[in-house]
Amino acid sequence: MTKSRAGKDEKTTRNKADKFPQATYQQELLRLQGELVQMQEWVRTTDSRLVVIFEGRDAAGKGGTIQRVSAYLNPRVCRIVALPAPSAREQTQWYFQRYIGQLPAGGEIVLLDRSWYNRAGVERVMGFCTPQEYNRFMRQCPIFENLLIEDGILLRKYWFSVSDVEQERRFRERMENPLKRWKLSPIDMESITHWDDYSQAKDDMLAHTDTDISPWFVVEAEDKRRARLNMIHHLLSTVPWKQVEQRELTLPERPKGRDYRRPPREVSRTVADHAMSLLT
Secondary structure: OOOOOOOOOOOOOOOHHHOOOHHHHHHHHHHHHHHHHHHHHHHHHHOOEEEEEEEEOOOOOHHHHHHHHHOOOOOOOEEEEOOOOOOOOHHHOOOOHHHHOOOOOOOEEEEEEOOHHHOOOHHHHHOOOOHHHHHHHHHHHHHHHHHHHHOOOEEEEEEEEOOHHHHHHHHHHHHHOOOOHHHOOHHHHHHHHHHHHHHHHHHHHHHHHOOOOOOEEEEEOOOHHHHHHHHHHHHHHHOOOOOOOOOOOOOOOOOOOOOOOOOOHHHOOOOOOHHHHOOO
């Protein structure tokens, strides 16, 4: 393994005994998810627009946190956006253009699994943009975000920070797990050899785009359970939502059936009872 370096991203990897207790984690996560459902109802009924950006090191736990945030939310209200690499046509557009179409309308939440900050990170480090394009992004990004916020969009930006030692451990775990191998791309693998380049890119990005109007919030993500709880709690504490009074629901009585006779079940194509086969 590589030797851990000094800096915000570098922390001593915790062993399993130091992990946040599973029972406490599950209890608090469920409570926070209940508040997320209430916040969602406030967003919906007030026509608010919320954008949450998830950025950070590869394997820092962004995707898992997004899953926990959205687990009980209405997919008609909350959308997860993870854009692929830009097409040839999109490469000729204004850089922010393809992201504008993903912004929420009134009553919607958008969770950005990576965002326009690709240009400040992977595009800069891997040479996918020119120095001129990078510098233009750094000038325009704070202006772009100010326009969004001025128009009433609630914007939250989270950077998930993880050490090089823990990142490598998670990479190896994904390599050995056939259910997680899809999470590793060639670009992810190369990030190990560009650790310092990504560190500098992240520090430069924060220097230009961490503003009073549109601040960055760093999530210490060495322990995934702590990171998820801390990020969700922070989001709930910074969005000015209020509990919306729910209308009472009454289940109507089922009316008496009419003389309709349904066709026999045997004419339907029924899914085989695989579950029962496991018990025999």
